[in-house]
Amino acid sequence: MKKIPVLEIFGPTIQGEGMVIGQKTMFVRTGGCDYRCSWCDSAFTWDGSQKAAVMDAASIVEKLYEKGTNLFSHVTISGGNPAIHPGIHSLIEELRNQGIQTAVETQGSIWAEWMIDIDEVTISPKPPSSLMKTDWEKLDYYINRLERRPNKAFSLKIVIFNKEDLEYAAEVHTRYPNAPMFLQVGNDDLTEKEAGMLRDHLLERYEWLISETMDDARWNDVKILPQLHTLLWGNKQGV
Amino acid sequence: MKKIPVLEIFGPTIQGEGMVIGQKTMFVRTGGCDYRCSWCDSAFTWDGSQKAAVMDAASIVEKLYEKGTNLFSHVTISGGNPAIHPGIHSLIEELRNQGIQTAVETQGSIWAEWMIDIDEVTISPKPPSSLMKTDWEKLDYYINRLERRPNKAFSLKIVIFNKEDLEYAAEVHTRYPNAPMFLQVGNDDLTEKEAGMLRDHLLERYEWLISETMDDARWNDVKILPQLHTLLWGNKQGV
Numbered sequence: 001m002k003k004i005p006v007l008e009i010f011g012p013t014i015q016g017e018g019m020v021i022g023q024k025t026m027f028v029r030t031g032g033c034d035y036r037c038s039w040c041d042s043a044f045t046w047d048g049s050q051k052a053a054v055m056d057a058a059s060i061v062e063k064l065y066e067k068g069t070n071l072f073s074h075v076t077i078s079g080g081n082p083a084i085h086p087g088i089h090s091l092i093e094e095l096r097n098q099g100i101q102t103a104v105e106t107q108g109s110i111w112a113e114w115m116i117d118i119d120e121v122t123i124s125p126k127p128p129s130s131l132m133k134t135d136w137e138k139l140d141y142y143i144n145r146l147e148r149r150p151n152k153a154f155s156l157k158i159v160i161f162n163k164e165d166l167e168y169a170a171e172v173h174t175r176y177p178n179a180p181m182f183l184q185v186g187n188d189d190l191t192e193k194e195a196g197m198l199r200d201h202l203l204e205r206y207e208w209l210i211s212e213t214m215d216d217a218r219w220n221d222v223k224i225l226p227q228l229h230t231l232l233w234g235n236k237q238g239v
Numbered sequence: 240m241k242k243i244p245v246l247e248i249f250g251p252t253i254q255g256e257g258m259v260i261g262q263k264t265m266f267v268r269t270g271g272c273d274y275r276c277s278w279c280d281s282a283f284t285w286d287g288s289q290k291a292a293v294m295d296a297a298s299i300v301e302k303l304y305e306k307g308t309n310l311f312s313h314v315t316i317s318g319g320n321p322a323i324h325p326g327i328h329s330l331i332e333e334l335r336n337q338g339i340q341t342a343v344e345t346q347g348s349i350w351a352e353w354m355i356d357i358d359e360v361t362i363s364p365k366p367p368s369s370l371m372k373t374d375w376e377k378l379d380y381y382i383n384r385l386e387r388r389p390n391k392a393f394s395l396k397i398v399i400f401n402k403e404d405l406e407y408a409a410e411v412h413t414r415y416p417n418a419p420m421f422l423q424v425g426n427d428d429l430t431e432k433e434a435g436m437l438r439d440h441l442l443e444r445y446e447w448l449i450s451e452t453m454d455d456a457r458w459n460d461v462k463i464l465p466q467l468h469t470l471l472w473g474n475k476q477g478v
Contacts, residue, residue: 012453014463021260022421022462024452073459101460182261199442200435207471213263214251220312221340223261224253226467232446 002087005031005052007045007080009063010238012072016229018122018182019155020103025074026064030088033080034109037130039161041187044237045080057090061098074101077118081106089114105157108142109135121146121154123179125172127165129186134168136175143176155179160209161186170218183224185209187235195234202226241326244270244291246284246319248302249477251311255468257361257421258394259342264313265303269327272319273348276369278400280426283476284319296329300337315342316357320349328353344396347381348374360385360393361421364411366404368425373407375414382415394418399448400425409457422463424448426474434473441465 011026031045031052044050055063064075075095082088083106092114095102103120106112115121123142126132146154156179158169165186173181185206192198206226213219233239250265270284270291283289294302303314314334321327322345331353334341342359345351354360362381365371385393395418397408404425412420424445431437445465452458472478 012459014449020462022464024459024461024463070456071453071459196439199438203438203471210253210471214310217309220251220263220310222263223259224263225261228465231470232442232449 001056001058001090002085003054003056004060004085004087004091006055006060007031007042007050007052008238009060009067012068013239014228015076015103016232017184017225017227018105018157019153019180020120021225021228023074023103024072025076025103026068026072028060028064028075028077028091030077030079030082030085032084034084035081035107035126035130035132037126037132039130039159039186039188039190041190041235042078042080057087057094060091061094073099074103076103076105078105081110083110083112083115086112086114088112089117092117107132108139111138111141111145115142115146116149119152121152122157122182123154124157124159127158127160127168129161129165130159140175143179147178153180155182157182157184159184159186161188163212166209166212173218173222181222183209183213183219183222185226187227187230190235192235195232195236198234199231202230240295240297240329241324242293242295243299243324243326243330245294245299246270246281246289246291247477248299248306251307252478253467254315254342255471256423256464256466257344257396258392258419259359260464260467262313262342263311264315264342265307265311267299267303267314267316267330269316269318269321269324271323273323274320274346274365274369274371276365276371278369278398278425278427278429280429280474281317281319296326296333299330300333312338313340313342315344317344320345322349322351322354325351325353327351328356331356346371347378350377350380350384354381354385355388358391360391361396362393362418363396363398366397366399366407368400368404369398378411379414382418386417392419394421396421396423398423398425400427402451405448405451412457412461420461422448422452422458422461424465426466426469429474431474434471434475437473438470441469
């Protein structure tokens with residue numbers, strides 16, 4: 001069995017963002033990323049500050065049951081960029097065999113064939129503030145493959161810090177008009193320890209994002225969301 | 240054309256709750272309700288404190304364009320209980336002819352044939368804290384009709400104030416296992432004028448609801464959400 005570097009397995013908790021916001025789920029956070037986003041809220045997955053446990057699919061499933069017991073039917077795979085790990089294929093199969101739904105989030109830079117079997121795929125291309133560059137051909141391929149899956153869902157989700165990010169998101173939205181589109185408020189204060197302070201600040205940023213998009217006809221069909229876990233628990237890891 | 244009593248037409252803003260949370264939308268709030276929920280956050284639709292404008296579908300559409308100009312492609316009909324107004328049929332038709340998506344929220348106590356044509360139907364049966372009684376036969380009929388619609392979405396959404404409400408919600412969830420299920424934190428302070436105070440209180444209540452459901456296997460497949468508009472704007476009407 002191919003091994004997967006794992007930084008965190010936790011839950012059950014709620015999914016705080018994106019297309020299945022509010023969903024009760026377990027999280028598996030994999031290590032390693034082909035990106036280095038300037039504002040990454042999970043930089044510990046690639047900056048060497050935390051050590052990954054190298055696990056095969058069977059031990060990940062075992063750990064999920066150890067932590068989640070019978071209290072889950074949904075697993076979210078996040079990163080880093082999970083798409084770089086072929087071993088996730090076996091994990092998805094194992095979970096599906098046990099009737100467990102799966103979700104994944106990736107930036108859409110590296111295709112993984114196991115994406116086809118995931119119930120909810122979130123593609124989150126990174127806007128200019130990340131300092132990363134989008135490979136549009138790779139993203140085209142992703143969207144094209146995902147659009148052809150029967151009975152499975154996918155969406156685009158773009159984190160917005162400023163007006164330039166919003167222009168980038170508009171370009172993505174124009175390029176893939178049929179893909180459900182989510183805009184998410186960027187968390188620009190990853191060091192604030194006090195959840196209450198961060199909360200007020202992020203809701204102000206959320207209000208800004210709402211007012212920008214309400215006045216723009218390019219954003220008539222969009223969902224605009226905050227990160228609920230950050231409003232609740234601030235920058236705390238593992239919730 | 241059949242007339243509809245209208246309390247508010249506003250937007251574009253975001254849908255703050257439920258199955259299309261975050262969606263950019265216009266709101267049409269109708270007057271009149273067969274229920275009198277103890278904690279109703281829109282009691283002005285039925286308690287006589289605000290006067291409804293009696294409008295036909297064409298004038299509602301006109302007003303939507305007056306307020307929303309070209310800045311919308313989605314309209315949410317809320318109440319009160321919109322299901323008591325047969326005139327909404329023409330409104331839905333008119334909006335559909337213009338390529339506008341529609342959503343509605345009702346408690347599921349009175350069937351309206353025009354429900355069939357709505358893109359996203361939210362059924363929100365009222366738990367014991369509302370002091371209302373559920374007519375299960377009527378609710379069965381609702382769910383049954385909605386489940387048979389092709390290419391349209393619906394969900395159950397139950398507002399939770401206490402453990403008894405949660406038991407009621409579990410009963411609903413068991414009765415309709417295939418209906419997507421949303422639990423929403425009840426707003427138990429409708430008089431607080433300061434959005435910041437209300438925000439902290441409601442996020443505490445949200446955390447309570449999350450912890451209750453995380454530890455209960457009956458809630459493995461559920462989405463648990465706050466009201467985003469209340470976190471942002473408190474008890475303010477028309478946002």
